[in-house]
Amino acid sequence: MNKPDIVIVGGGLAGLTTAYLLEQKGYQSTILEARNRLGGRILTCRYDDEPPLEMGATWLGKKHTHLINLLEQLDIGIFEQFMGNKAYYEPISTSPPQLVQLPENEDPTYRIEGGSDNLIQTLKQKLNNCSVELGQAVTSIQQNDRAVQIETTQSRFNADIVILTLPPKLLHEHISFLPTLPSSLTDIAAQTHTWMADSIKVALSYRTPFWRKENTSGTIMSNAGPITELYDHSNQEGSQFALKGFMNEAYHSLSKKERRELTIDHLQKFYGSKVDNYLSYHETVWREEPYTFANYQQHILPHQHNGEPIFQKWYWDHSLLVAGSETAQAFPGYMDGAVESARTVAKKITDRF
Numbered sequence: 435m436n437k438p439d440i441v442i443v444g445g446g447l448a449g450l451t452t453a454y455l456l457e458q459k460g461y462q463s464t465i466l467e468a469r470n471r472l473g474g475r476i477l478t479c480r481y482d483d484e485p486p487l488e489m490g491a492t493w494l495g496k497k498h499t500h501l502i503n504l505l506e507q508l509d510i511g512i513f514e515q516f517m518g519n520k521a522y523y524e525p526i527s528t529s530p531p532q533l534v535q536l537p538e539n540e541d542p543t544y545r546i547e548g549g550s551d552n553l554i555q556t557l558k559q560k561l562n563n564c565s566v567e568l569g570q571a572v573t574s575i576q577q578n579d580r581a582v583q584i585e586t587t588q589s590r591f592n593a594d595i596v597i598l599t600l601p602p603k604l605l606h607e608h609i610s611f612l613p614t615l616p617s618s619l620t621d622i623a624a625q626t627h628t629w630m631a632d633s634i635k636v637a638l639s640y641r642t643p644f645w646r647k648e649n650t651s652g653t654i655m656s657n658a659g660p661i662t663e664l665y666d667h668s669n670q671e672g673s674q675f676a677l678k679g680f681m682n683e684a685y686h687s688l689s690k691k692e693r694r695e696l697t698i699d700h701l702q703k704f705y706g707s708k709v710d711n712y713l714s715y716h717e718t719v720w721r722e723e724p725y726t727f728a729n730y731q732q733h734i735l736p737h738q739h740n741g742e743p744i745f746q747k748w749y750w751d752h753s754l755l756v757a758g759s760e761t762a763q764a765f766p767g768y769m770d771g772a773v774e775s776a777r778t779v780a781k782k783i784t785d786r787f
């Protein structure tokens with residue numbers, strides 16, 4: 435049999451890695467991506483005179499072997515997250531924050547050289563036999579005698595095999611399937627947690643890293659909020675500086691201006707008026723991203739149903755596979771999980787066709 439035509443729904447890390455692995459084995463594919471950019475939950479924002487700002491995935495550890503192997507294969511380096519030796523800890527809102535000594539970290543956290551989207555752009559550059567279609571939100575997928583038809587908001591595509599890499603919650607939410615997929619899959623998908631999909635990231639860039647000079651590091655852990663975690667986010671070269679962290683997701687209903695003011699007010703507690711002199715404030719409220727977040731009918735726990743065996747099967751008589759970070763076995767929800775899931779589906783295809 436000739437090699438099958440493959441359509442991959444979603445141009446995040448899982449979709450791009452799947453296309454890359456398949457291409458290495460001589461398969462061609464088409465990626466249909468709903469947004470007008472690649473990367474999905476990897477989003478590196480770049481502005482003049484500011485370090486690359488990771489508004490999505492940022493950190494990895496040495497245990498993330500699928501991701502590390504891919505980075506090595508693509509010749510992309512990693513560098514250690516700057517933590518300093520002290521951190522602010524705000525255990526409770528009724529007493530002031532404390533500056534605490536950090537123990538030596540035996541298992542440090544790393545960032546991707548050049549920004550997390552360096553991985554996305556490098557994968558894209560490696561694809562010679564893959565057509566990447568942006569702005570193609572898939573709305574329905576239908577199997578007939580000879581092929582699978584995929585309909586998007588813009589166009590129609592045919593394939594022998596379709597691989598779904600969007601978060602499982604969204605496949606249930608946004609795509610209609612004919613014949614319908616088994617309820618054993620769709621019921622689980624509807625209740626599968628999408629990692630970080632409701633988070634709020636904030637970043638402030640500065641001309642000088644005042645937090646380093648005063649030996650306080652940029653690390654803050656606060657139970658009082660609204661900022662719950664903050665870290666130094668300067669570039670690897672040490673020439674552009676920023677602080678970046680998470681705001682309690684309950685603040686999603688406020689305006690950007692209100693969130694910026696709350697961020698500054700909170701950080702003044704730690705660093706005084708120096709925080710006022712920021713070059714710019716950036717934020718991403720992920721629950722406003724329809725191709726990442728969808729509301730749940732009921733309460734869902736973090737990582738709920740991630741890595742379920744139901745995601746590992748072939749559907750529609752070897753025409754449909756499910757991938758994406760939340761389907762992975764080892765580190766679902768993380769970049770490593772996205773790469774693992776890509777390896778799993780690529781192997782399923784190369785083993786069979």
Ligand SMILES: Cc1cc2nc3c(=O)[nH]c(=O)nc-3n(C[C@H](O)[C@H](O)[C@H](O)COP(=O)(O)OP(=O)(O)OC[C@H]3O[C@@H](n4cnc5c(N)ncnc54)[C@H](O)[C@@H]3O)c2cc1C
Pocket residue numbers: 443444445446447448449466467468469472473474475476489490491492493494570571572573599600601604608609629630631633635720725726757758759760767768769770771772
């Ligand atoms: C704020 C934040 C911080 C994070 N921090 C970390 C971290 O530090 N370390 C870590 O390892 N991981 C982190 N993650 C998780 C990491 O980003 C994900 O695990 C990984 O990027 C998921 O890749 P994916 O390809 O499986 O899914 P996604 O990145 O979600 O890609 C799915 C793609 O499908 C597209 N899509 C959706 N619907 C459709 C449709 N109908 N038709 C076509 N395309 C569609 C989307 O636009 C998207 O591009 C973070 C995530 C967020 C949001």
